[in-house]
Amino acid sequence: MIDVLTTAWNWIAEPLQYGFLRQAIWVSAFVGLVCAVLSCYVTLKGWSLMGDAVSHAVVPGVVISYALGIPFAVGAFAFGFGATVAIGYIKSKTRLKEDAVIGVVFTGFFAFGLVLVTKIPSNIDLFHILFGNVLGISRQDIIQTLIAGTLTLAVILLRRKDLLLFCFDPNHAKAIGLNTQMMYYTLLSVLALTIVTALQTAGIIMVVAMLVTPGATAYLLTDRFDRMLMISVAASVSACVLGTYFSYHFDVSTGGSIVVLLTVFFVLAMVFAPKYGLFAQRFRQRVYKKQLDEMSSPP
Amino acid sequence: MTMTASSLDITVDDISVTYSNAKLALYNASCMVMPGTITALVGPNGSGKSTLFKSIMGFLQPSQGKIRVGGFPVQKVQKRQLMAYVPQSDEVDWNFPVSVFEVVMMGRYGYMNIFRTPRQKDRRIVMESLERVGLVDFRNHQIGELSGGQKKRAFLARALAQEGKVILLDEPFTGVDVKTEKRIIDLLLQLKQEGHTILVSTHDLASVSTFCDRTILLNQTILASGTTQEVFTEDNLTMAFGGLPISSLRQMTGQMTGQSSHIVNRQTSQNAEVEA
Numbered sequence: 332m333i334d335v336l337t338t339a340w341n342w343i344a345e346p347l348q349y350g351f352l353r354q355a356i357w358v359s360a361f362v363g364l365v366c367a368v369l370s371c372y373v374t375l376k377g378w379s380l381m382g383d384a385v386s387h388a389v390v391p392g393v394v395i396s397y398a399l400g401i402p403f404a405v406g407a408f409a410f411g412f413g414a415t416v417a418i419g420y421i422k423s424k425t426r427l428k429e430d431a432v433i434g435v436v437f438t439g440f441f442a443f444g445l446v447l448v449t450k451i452p453s454n455i456d457l458f459h460i461l462f463g464n465v466l467g468i469s470r471q472d473i474i475q476t477l478i479a480g481t482l483t484l485a486v487i488l489l490r491r492k493d494l495l496l497f498c499f500d501p502n503h504a505k506a507i508g509l510n511t512q513m514m515y516y517t518l519l520s521v522l523a524l525t526i527v528t529a530l531q532t533a534g535i536i537m538v539v540a541m542l543v544t545p546g547a548t549a550y551l552l553t554d555r556f557d558r559m560l561m562i563s564v565a566a567s568v569s570a571c572v573l574g575t576y577f578s579y580h581f582d583v584s585t586g587g588s589i590v591v592l593l594t595v596f597f598v599l600a601m602v603f604a605p606k607y608g609l610f611a612q613r614f615r616q617r618v619y620k621k622q623l624d625e626m627s628s629p630p
Numbered sequence: 631m632t633m634t635a636s637s638l639d640i641t642v643d644d645i646s647v648t649y650s651n652a653k654l655a656l657y658n659a660s661c662m663v664m665p666g667t668i669t670a671l672v673g674p675n676g677s678g679k680s681t682l683f684k685s686i687m688g689f690l691q692p693s694q695g696k697i698r699v700g701g702f703p704v705q706k707v708q709k710r711q712l713m714a715y716v717p718q719s720d721e722v723d724w725n726f727p728v729s730v731f732e733v734v735m736m737g738r739y740g741y742m743n744i745f746r747t748p749r750q751k752d753r754r755i756v757m758e759s760l761e762r763v764g765l766v767d768f769r770n771h772q773i774g775e776l777s778g779g780q781k782k783r784a785f786l787a788r789a790l791a792q793e794g795k796v797i798l799l800d801e802p803f804t805g806v807d808v809k810t811e812k813r814i815i816d817l818l819l820q821l822k823q824e825g826h827t828i829l830v831s832t833h834d835l836a837s838v839s840t841f842c843d844r845t846i847l848l849n850q851t852i853l854a855s856g857t858t859q860e861v862f863t864e865d866n867l868t869m870a871f872g873g874l875p876i877s878s879l880r881q882m883t884g885q886m887t888g889q890s891s892h893i894v895n896r897q898t899s900q901n902a903e904v905e906a
């Protein structure tokens with residue numbers, strides 16, 4: 332018993348003696364927090380694909396920022412947000428459905444980024460952009476992550492009710508005289524900011540998981556938005572911290588382990604959720620069928 | 631201002647709406663909703679009732695035409711919380727994690743500070759609105775847990791909480807039992823007494839003449855408008871409901887209900903067979 336405890340303690344404590352790991356743990360926890368908050372809105376608004384689009388569209392921005400020597404967050408935000416504006420514009424001017432427009436725009440941006448990264452001489456590691464590198468994150472990048480994340484949290488905290496109304500019933504928002512156009516762009520810009528926040532930790536391929544899975548998991552577990560927010564944050568932050576541990580102990584990709592954990596949480600919720608889980612549904616069906624049988628069978 | 635004191639009218643002047651798939655949903659529609667009346671907007675499915683509602687509410691931009699409420703542009707009227715909209719059921723995400731109370735509270739957002747912190751007055755009005763539609767006991771339910779009629783009443787309560795002078799209800803009687811329909815009608819009559827202007831879309835011809843002062847007949851454009859008696863002529867209804875004489879329409883609906891009950895019967899007998 333004592334043995335197990337000491338082993339567990341060592342498992343937790345040992346990595347903490349390294350500065351870069353302590354740093355990786357709290358940075359990814361912070362990123363997990365920001366993504367979790369936004370993921371509730373993304374899930375409810377049905378913007379998962381939009382999140383994927385923005386994350387891919389930031390690549391040229393990152394490359395150009397490095398080439399020009401400006402903070403990566405600036406370029407990434409500009410291109411990520413720019414892509415969403417392009418998507419909105421093309422959708423309003425053509426008869427295409429949104430998913431087609433999103434598909435065209437984000438692959439276009441991404442391809443442009445690939446071309447740039449292979450042509451512009453820089454010390455950017457494409458692998459790090461794609462898959463994240465929280466263990467080797469620089470002080471500069473941490474500062475940018477913190478600024479982008481804090482900005483996101485502040486905007487959402489201040490406008491949370493309006494944003495929720497906008498997700499639920501944009502027509503009503505308009506009917507009471509609110510500026511829905513501005514809410515649309517506010518939500519898009521915090522989406523882009525969140526992706527900038529998560530870029531260094533998760534990488535652009537994985538960031539969509541951090542933007543969708545925590546919210547989707549929480550959505551299966553509750554009918555109250557406030558609780559959904561808390562569950563989402565709890566799942567996301569613990570996956571980020573644990574994932575970073577796993578990546579150290581088993582020497583595997585950090586972004587990868589975080590997302591694997593998030594997915595495990597999701598599957599657990601999907602199966603065991605008290606009301607919307609597979610078991611609960613099965614159980615309800617059985618009870619219902621039994622009641623029907625009892626009603627229709629002769630006394 | 632005079633705008634808030636008296637009842638407001640709605641003027642629709644030569645509206646045309648084309649959707650992005652090049653579908654012309656409304657053309658050259660002009661009509662007027664008299665202040666302080668209950669007006670029915672009647673037309674078959676796909677005739678553009680919701681489209682006209684959304685144009686009036688400013689949710690979509692008509693390609694031509696002008697809309698005024700009490701003589702003012704819609705946006706201005708909305709900023710003063712004078713227009714409420716009760717959506718058609720299929721336009722609401724019933725799985726959204728909000729409670730009935732929270733939905734009704736959304737009717738008050740326009741009166742609150744930027745953080746939307748409810749004050750005592752907001753809570754009181756929300757509770758009163760819930761009481762008027764008889765949903766106080768359901769206030770903590772998630773909206774999807776309500777029955778069809780309760781869902782309509784929840785959104786009606788939101789419109790009440792908003793305290794608008796003009797209320798637009800898109801198909802409030804679809805999928806609602808007779809008792810709830812009567813309850814909603816009673817409430818609308820009360821609201822009329824209080825000076826509201828009410829526009830209701832429906833394709834339930836039978837109930838219209840019982841409570842609507844005026845009727846607007848629509849099929850892609852305005853076919854007729856006036857008092858319900860004036861409008862409900864055989865010819866007009868034939869025109870609106872697509873070339874079929876109204877008597878055959880009545881027959882058809884009769885047949886349809888007969889058929890559906892037949893199907894139900896067959897299903898139960900099948901079940902009985904399985905049991906046996």
Ligand SMILES: Nc1ncnc2c1ncn2[C@@H]1O[C@H](COP(=O)(O)OP(=O)(O)O)[C@@H](O)[C@H]1O
Pocket residue numbers: 649650651653654655673674675676677678679680681682
């Ligand atoms: N968002 C949309 N995009 C394209 N066509 C639409 C859209 N909404 C409605 N329509 C079409 O416009 C016509 C009028 O629809 P609608 O106003 O919903 O009619 P109603 O409410 O009377 O049933 C229908 O033919 C419908 O198919």
Ligand SMILES: [Mg+2]
Pocket residue numbers: 679680681718800801
């Ligand atoms: Mg409709």
